[in-house]
Amino acid sequence: MRYSLSRLRDDYRQWCQQQDSQVSQVALLYASAYGNTATVASAIAQGLVEAGVAVKSINCESTDPAELAQIIEASDGFIIGSPTLAGHAPVQVQTALGIILSSADNTKLAGVFGSYGWSGEAIDLIEQKLRDNRYRFGFEPIRVRFTPDADMLQTCQTAGTEFAQQLRKQQATRQSVTEVQAGRTEQAVGRIVGSICVLTTRQGNRRSGTLSTWVSQATFSPPGVMISIDSNQAAEAAIELDTPFVLNLLQEGRTVRRHFDYRSHAGDEPFAQVKHRHADNGCFILEDALAYLECEGQNTIDCGDHQLIYAVVSSGDVLETTGVTAVQHRKSGSQY
Numbered sequence: 010m011r012y013s014l015s016r017l018r019d020d021y022r023q024w025c026q027q028q029d030s031q032v033s034q035v036a037l038l039y040a041s042a043y044g045n046t047a048t049v050a051s052a053i054a055q056g057l058v059e060a061g062v063a064v065k066s067i068n069c070e071s072t073d074p075a076e077l078a079q080i081i082e083a084s085d086g087f088i089i090g091s092p093t094l095a096g097h098a099p100v101q102v103q104t105a106l107g108i109i110l111s112s113a114d115n116t117k118l119a120g121v122f123g124s125y126g127w128s129g130e131a132i133d134l135i136e137q138k139l140r141d142n143r144y145r146f147g148f149e150p151i152r153v154r155f156t157p158d159a160d161m162l163q164t165c166q167t168a169g170t171e172f173a174q175q176l177r178k179q180q181a182t183r184q185s186v187t188e189v190q191a192g193r194t195e196q197a198v199g200r201i202v203g204s205i206c207v208l209t210t211r212q213g214n215r216r217s218g219t220l221s222t223w224v225s226q227a228t229f230s231p232p233g234v235m236i237s238i239d240s241n242q243a244a245e246a247a248i249e250l251d252t253p254f255v256l257n258l259l260q261e262g263r264t265v266r267r268h269f270d271y272r273s274h275a276g277d278e279p280f281a282q283v284k285h286r287h288a289d290n291g292c293f294i295l296e297d298a299l300a301y302l303e304c305e306g307q308n309t310i311d312c313g314d315h316q317l318i319y320a321v322v323s324s325g326d327v328l329e330t331t332g333v334t335a336v337q338h339r340k341s342g343s344q345y
Contacts, residue, residue, distance in 0.1 A: 033061075033062045033063065033085045033086075033173070033176055033177070033180065034062070034063040034064070034065060034083065034084045034085055035057055035062055035063070035064055035065070035084055035085065035086045035087065035088060035172070035173075035176070036065045036067060036080050036081050036084040036086070036087040036088070037050055037053065037054055037057075037064050037065065037066045037067065037087075037088050037090075038067045038069055038077070038081075038087060038088070038089045038090070038102075038105050039066075039067070039068065039069065039089065039090035039091065039102075039122075040068065040069045040070050040090075040091055040092065040098075040099045040101050040102045041068070041070075041092060041124075042092040042094060042099070043092070043124075045092070045124035045153060045155065045156055045157065046090050046091065046092045046122075046123060046124045046153075047068075048156075048157055048162070049090060049122050049123075049124060049151065049153055049157055049161075049162075049165050050066065050090050050122070051066075052157070052162040052163075052165035052166045052169070053088060053090075053120075053122065053151075053165045053166065053168055053169040053172075054066055054169065055166050055169060056165070056166035056167060056168060056169020056170040056171075056172070056173070057169040057170070057172060057173050058169075059166075059169075059170065060169065060170045060173030060174065061173065062172075062173040062176065065080050065084060067080060069099075069101035069102055069104070069105045070099070070101045074104055074105075074108060077104075077105055077108055078108050078112055081108060081109060081112065081113050082112065082113070084117070085117065085118070085176055085180065086117050086118035086119065086120070086147060086172065086176050087109060087113065087117060087118075087119060087120070088119070088120035088121070088122065088147070088172065089102065089105060089106065089109070089119075089120070089121060089122075089135055090121070090122040090123050091123045091131040091132065091135060092123060092124055092125060092131065093123065093124075093125040093126070093127075093128060093129050093130050093131040093132070094131075096128060096130045097130065097131060097134075098131035098134060098135065099131075102131070102135075106135055106138060109139075110138060110139075110142055115142055115143050115144050116179075116183070117144070118144075118145055118146070118147045118172065118175055118176050118179055119139050119144040119145065119146055119147065120146060120147045120148055120150075120168070120172055121135050121136045121139065121146070121150040121151070122150065122151035122152075122153070122165070122168075123135070123150075123151070123152065123153070124153040124154070124155070124157070125152070125153075125154060126154070126155060129152055129154075132150055132152055136150045145175075145179070147168075147171060147172030147173075147175040147176060148168040148171045148172050148175075151164070151165060151168055153165075202336050202337065202338060203222040203223045203224060203225070203336065203337050204222070204224045204258055204259075204334050204335070204336055204337075205220070205221075205222050205258075205259045205266055205334075205335040205336060205337050206220075206221050206222075206224050206236075206256050206257055206258050206259060207219065207220055207221075207256075207257040207259065207265065207266075207269050207295060207298070208220075208221055208236060208238065208248075208254055208255070208256055208257075209254060209255045209257060209292045209293040209294075209295070210247065210248065210252070210253075210254045210292055211253070211254075211290075211291045211292045211293075212247060216280060216292065216293055218268075218269045218279050218280065218293070219238055219242045219269065220242075220266060220269040220270060221236050221237065221238050222337035223236065223237035223238075223315075224236050224237075224256065224258075227319055228321075231321050231322070232321070232322040233307070233319060233320060233321050233322060234256065234302065234304065234319075234320055234322060235317060235318070235319055236256070236317070236318045236320065237312075237315045237316070237317050237318075238315060238316055238318065239314065239315055239316075240311070240314050240315055240316055248306040248309060248316075248318050248320070249306055249309065250306060250307065250308070251305055251306065251307075252305065252306040253290035253291065253292060253303070253304070253305055253306075254290075254292050254304055254305075254306065254320070255288050255290070255292040255293060255294055255301055255302065255303055255304070256301065256302040256304055256320075257294065257295040257298040257300075257301050258298055258299050258300045258301065258302070258334055258335075259295075259298055259299060259334075259335040260297065260298060260299035260329055260332040260333065260334070260335055261332065261333040261334065261335045261336075262333075262335075263297050263335070265283055265295055265297050265298065266335070268282045268283055280293060283295055283296075283297060284296040284297060288301070288303050289303060289324065290303050290305075290323075294328075296328065298328055298329075299327070299328060299329050299332045299333075299334055299335070300325060300326065300327045300328055300329075301325055301326060301328065302322045302324075302325035303322070303323050303324045303325060304320035304321065304322050304323065305320055305321050305323060306318055306319075306320045307319050307320055307321055
């Protein structure tokens with residue numbers, strides 16, 4: 010301390026920074042009557058730290074219950090230790106256990122340890138309460154009689170390492186389940202069916218056509234529609250307030266769609282490949298469409314990677330009375 014204080018400070022600062030950067034955190038809660046339980050707690054903490062887990066070591070006798078609750082909530086797992094005094098755990102440990110049982114999700118990994126002189130009822134009590142509430146244990150409860158010797162301290166340190174390994178396995182499993190659920194969610198979203206349409210616009214003498222599979226009637230009076238188009242295509246469509254356009258609803262069995270798929274035919278002139286005529290608003294009606302609607306844009310909203318367009322329908326007509334609307338069936342909600 011006399012000759013290496015600055016080095017010790019630097020080492021301690023570096024260790025603290027490493028702790029803050031760890032992904033996983035464990036709350037290590039304890040009370041200690043004669044120092045033995047605290048010694049066991051330190052050995053377990055050492056095993057956790059060496060295994061790359063951040064540790065919040067909390068003496069329940071000097072910590073406010075509200076702070077305890079916050080630390081437990083922020084931790085991925087907890088380990089609680091207690092001495093046995095007159096056949097019971099100290100009041101502070103009982104308070105901490107009550108906080109755990111009332112607020113900690115039982116998916117958090119748990120651990121129990123303690124020291125005693127004769128019977129060790131406190132350890133059994135804590136273990137049973139946690140098991141009754143279906144907590145999983147990162148190691149078998151550690152019971153230390155009187156002062157722990159070197160072999161016992163090594164056992165405690167190993168238990169800390171085992172806890173860290175179990176915690177990582179649990180987190181990996183949880184991540185895998187989350188990824189699977191995300192995939193299932195995408196599949197469910199993909200079951201939403203949308204009409205396949207081509208939105209035609211006019212800017213001066215330039216006409217453009219934009220494919221959309223996300224179209225829905227939005228209002229009855231006035232009749233209005235909601236359309237979603239890719240943000241990359243939104244700039245080309247340039248739909249703003251009072252912008253006229255034609256929404257061409259495509260017919261099942263026709264090949265009109267492929268001429269407006271920008272990913273496959275970027276740079277082509279699609280209207281040269283399909284029959285079309287002018288609508289009253291100056292935009293193109295595709296003659297092979299099932300029906301068309303002449304619309305005016307009323308509002309646009311940028312939403313993530315798409316733009317939502319709300320438009321009022323001014324007129325329209327059915328071009329093929331016996332046709333069926335082309336719809337998009339997807340396997341995933343993350344792509345077209």
